[in-house]
Amino acid sequence: xxxxxxxxxxxxxxxxxxxxxxxxxxxxxxxxxxxxxxxxxxxxxxxxxxxxxxxxxxxxxxxxxxxxxxxxxxxxxxxxxxxxxxxxxxxxxxxxxxxxxxxxxxxxxxxxxxxxxxxxxxxxxxxxxxxxxxxxxxxxxxxxxxxxxxxxxxxxxxxxxxxxxxxxxxxxxxxxxxxxxxxxxxxxxxxxxxxxxxxxxxxxxxxxxxxxxxxxxxxxxxxxxxxxxxxxxxxxxxxxxxxxxxxxxxxxxxxxxxxxxxxxxxxxxxxxxxxxxxxxxxxxxxxxxxxxxxxxxxxxxxxxxxxxxxxxxxxxxxxxxxxxxxxxxxxxxxxxx
Amino acid sequence: xxxxxxxxxxxxxxxxxxxxxxxxxxxxxxxxxxxxxxxxxxxxxxxxxxxxxxxxxxxxxxxxxxxxxxxxxxxxxxxxxxxxxxxxxxxxxxxxxxxxxxxxxxxxxxxxxxxxxxxxxxxxxxxxxxxxxxxxxxxxxxxxxxxxxxxxxxxxxxxxxxxxxxxxxxxxxxxxxxxxxxxxxxxxxxxxxxxxxxxxxxxxxxxxxxxxxxxxxxxxxxxxxxxxxxxxxxxxxxxxxxxxxxxxxxxxxxxxxxxxxxxxxxxxxxxxxxxxxxxxxxxxxxxxxxxxxxxxxxxxxxxxxxxxxxxxxxxxxxxxxxxxxxxxxxxxxxxxxxxxxxxxxxxxxxxxxxxxxxxxxxxxxxxxxxxxxxxxxxxxxxxxxxxxxxxxxxxxxxxxxxxxxxxxxxxxxxxxxxxxxxxxxxxxxxxxxxxxxxxxxxxxxxxxxxxxxxxxxxxxxxxxxxxxxxxxxxxxxxxxxxxxxxxxxxxxxxxxxxxxxxxxxxxxxxxxxxxxxxxxxxxxxxxxxxxxxxxxxxxxxxxxxxxxxxxx
Numbered sequence: 001x002x003x004x005x006x007x008x009x010x011x012x013x014x015x016x017x018x019x020x021x022x023x024x025x026x027x028x029x030x031x032x033x034x035x036x037x038x039x040x041x042x043x044x045x046x047x048x049x050x051x052x053x054x055x056x057x058x059x060x061x062x063x064x065x066x067x068x069x070x071x072x073x074x075x076x077x078x079x080x081x082x083x084x085x086x087x088x089x090x091x092x093x094x095x096x097x098x099x100x101x102x103x104x105x106x107x108x109x110x111x112x113x114x115x116x117x118x119x120x121x122x123x124x125x126x127x128x129x130x131x132x133x134x135x136x137x138x139x140x141x142x143x144x145x146x147x148x149x150x151x152x153x154x155x156x157x158x159x160x161x162x163x164x165x166x167x168x169x170x171x172x173x174x175x176x177x178x179x180x181x182x183x184x185x186x187x188x189x190x191x192x193x194x195x196x197x198x199x200x201x202x203x204x205x206x207x208x209x210x211x212x213x214x215x216x217x218x219x220x221x222x223x224x225x226x227x228x229x230x231x232x233x234x235x236x237x238x239x240x241x242x243x244x245x246x247x248x249x250x251x252x253x254x255x256x257x258x259x260x261x262x263x264x265x266x267x268x269x270x271x272x273x274x275x276x277x278x279x280x281x282x283x284x285x286x287x288x289x290x291x292x293x294x295x296x297x298x299x300x301x302x303x304x305x306x307x308x309x310x311x312x313x314x315x316x317x318x319x320x321x322x323x324x325x326x327x328x329x330x331x332x333x334x335x336x337x
Numbered sequence: 338x339x340x341x342x343x344x345x346x347x348x349x350x351x352x353x354x355x356x357x358x359x360x361x362x363x364x365x366x367x368x369x370x371x372x373x374x375x376x377x378x379x380x381x382x383x384x385x386x387x388x389x390x391x392x393x394x395x396x397x398x399x400x401x402x403x404x405x406x407x408x409x410x411x412x413x414x415x416x417x418x419x420x421x422x423x424x425x426x427x428x429x430x431x432x433x434x435x436x437x438x439x440x441x442x443x444x445x446x447x448x449x450x451x452x453x454x455x456x457x458x459x460x461x462x463x464x465x466x467x468x469x470x471x472x473x474x475x476x477x478x479x480x481x482x483x484x485x486x487x488x489x490x491x492x493x494x495x496x497x498x499x500x501x502x503x504x505x506x507x508x509x510x511x512x513x514x515x516x517x518x519x520x521x522x523x524x525x526x527x528x529x530x531x532x533x534x535x536x537x538x539x540x541x542x543x544x545x546x547x548x549x550x551x552x553x554x555x556x557x558x559x560x561x562x563x564x565x566x567x568x569x570x571x572x573x574x575x576x577x578x579x580x581x582x583x584x585x586x587x588x589x590x591x592x593x594x595x596x597x598x599x600x601x602x603x604x605x606x607x608x609x610x611x612x613x614x615x616x617x618x619x620x621x622x623x624x625x626x627x628x629x630x631x632x633x634x635x636x637x638x639x640x641x642x643x644x645x646x647x648x649x650x651x652x653x654x655x656x657x658x659x660x661x662x663x664x665x666x667x668x669x670x671x672x673x674x675x676x677x678x679x680x681x682x683x684x685x686x687x688x689x690x691x692x693x694x695x696x697x698x699x700x701x702x703x704x705x706x707x708x709x710x711x712x713x714x715x716x717x718x719x720x721x722x723x724x725x726x727x728x729x730x731x732x733x734x735x736x737x738x739x740x741x742x743x744x745x746x747x748x749x750x751x752x753x754x755x756x757x758x759x760x761x762x763x764x765x766x767x768x769x770x771x772x773x774x775x776x777x778x779x780x781x782x783x784x785x786x787x788x789x790x791x792x793x794x795x796x797x798x799x800x801x802x803x804x805x806x807x808x809x810x811x812x813x814x815x816x817x818x819x820x821x822x823x824x825x826x827x828x829x830x831x832x833x834x835x836x837x838x839x840x841x842x843x844x845x846x847x848x849x850x851x852x853x854x855x856x857x858x859x860x861x862x863x864x865x866x867x868x869x870x871x872x873x874x875x876x877x878x879x880x881x882x883x884x885x886x887x888x889x
Binding site: 053054056058060061062063065067070071072073076204205206207208209212218221224226228229232233236238252254255256263264265268271296297298305306308309311320 | 433434439441442469525532533534536540541542543544563564567568570571575576579618620622629631634635636654655656657658665668671672719723814
């Protein structure tokens, strides 16, 4: 099995005894996708056997703002407020507002719930420790985390994980102005793999047409972008895979940012005075809003407004199918038993 | 910046600039005072230190020595053609900080390369930089004087828009707003290389790629149009508009906010300064240079909403940071399946109309390419609304005039003359618009004209007086979309749908023709492959409107 890394680079998975379980879960995703006949998606290890010069590293990027909700006329306030319904671009955010109703902080995450699922599988202690990495001062009950009053550790790991997932939408560290992980039903690791897998089956014609023919939502930003890019690679005879560590990264805030009259590079920690703090290996970030901060000349009124300028992306590897080892090439999916 | 394909000798004619001594002036002839006046990063980092530098490598070292922070973007009307032997235009842009300058999005160069190599000392470089202190863009070009001699020229600044056209720097004939240009601004960026729109695989390493794909100015730094849009152009245009507004904002003797030169700053609401090109998200599969051409799209074509009306301003576009008027009814044009065109219908429209791309039959890479109101124009108006300088009902009243003609409206254009030269406002609070000085003074001027019913002036006056021009526009949009939707819908009787589609396509062709023939806008039509046109289109002006508005 490939030594998949902890996507947050926090060391938590290893420290809490969950890394091997997380790796096994990822391996299952890769296996399932790479064994799909006729798909350009292949095993990650295959790229390690190819000549380095033949391997392209690409970041498929899109804007965090939920295009579908915007086109359906949802207001910025509505999108901010209905995270679990409307924030469906593999990015979710929570807004903390001050006494006068103005936002004082926006936290973004791209961490998949699968990360916390494996912690729940390991046990209550591991899950709590993982959450404390995000909210060190929070006090949680078993009911908060699992929706029951008994001892979750007496349950089978699979049952514990299921209860955690079931309670996730009401988990106090995952509602209101707190944000644990991606929770919108479409924002899952499985969906990302499935998207690359199905869109990686080369077809003739318009790569942009493929999204509407597979499990892909053309009205979103992320799905058609990922799908079209993957299909273009597949049509060009390239094999693709998600790079390690797998996931979505918060790439950058675009736009002109100013403190008063002073223009700053908001993405540069040396200039931004800590107002944009990217954490956990680009999986989480916190924007602290002050009176002087402006984005493109405008005061920030919502998280949605920031999401319009937030670019996120997934790292992929691509190489001509012909330069990969035979076992990883298209058509040879069944060779690796 | 507009690209000139001329790669041969260029006769440099020294025109203009006499009074101010700047536009089209060799850098070497600028006085010390004039040089000190150029505070953009391109001049300060490069030309102020070495006015004779002609090597791109050397220039890039001076701007951003870290190779990882240099970006290359490629555009060309022949982007679909992978044949060796072609050439492409590119924009070189930079990230990071250098000597206190934020490089992104404040300094860029435009240059071309051939399929075989990227010339380090090209015949022509055009460059621009944002002068934060002056709130303006400065433009420069490296020109060939003789085969052995090249010279840098200062080509003027966006401030030159205040000067007579004959005295402006050459670049402003193309950069009509004064800001950088990206015509195909939004997804799928027809004519641009993009990871998610059209991927020019021949520029990426691999079999079948052009030799130039290995050049360090391409390899490892080639980025897609998606990044150029979000990281470079949109922020540039927004900041530029803020500077324009700031420049014309004053405080009068009574301490009240005042907008001077209002007719100039409001002009983009009435008359387009530039245009953008939007397309459907679907490929036409009819591009004559595309080896993958099949002659018919793979899926239904969805014409962009901006074809039907000024969607950005009317609906708003949160993703672009435009609040607009918030009339979500305008989204019907892209959410109702009736407005989609089947591949067969589209192929017939293109073929039957005799549409040509240059001398070749066919269509653009992405279907239904339409000129649309430029983002730089719409954002300026949106910013004026946002700051309370112009009330939303005023904007709605203007947009009600020729609603169905978002780009070329003689009726809307003539209303500019009734706008006051200056007006007072309350910062951040335009109220309901009725008591706003701009509204009141415009009403007074219109009343003094005593316009006849059925004229643009009469409609404008009626809406300004109505007290709720936004609601009235909302009703107009609903009526318009319902009428057109019914004509296109499944219940359309007889050949009504086919007839309506033909009309829509004729409007599309006419709008492209308008651009191609417009004295100002045609300057940025750099290639016959930019706009599909039809020689068979008659002189009649097709319209999607069912109303007759007099504006003669």
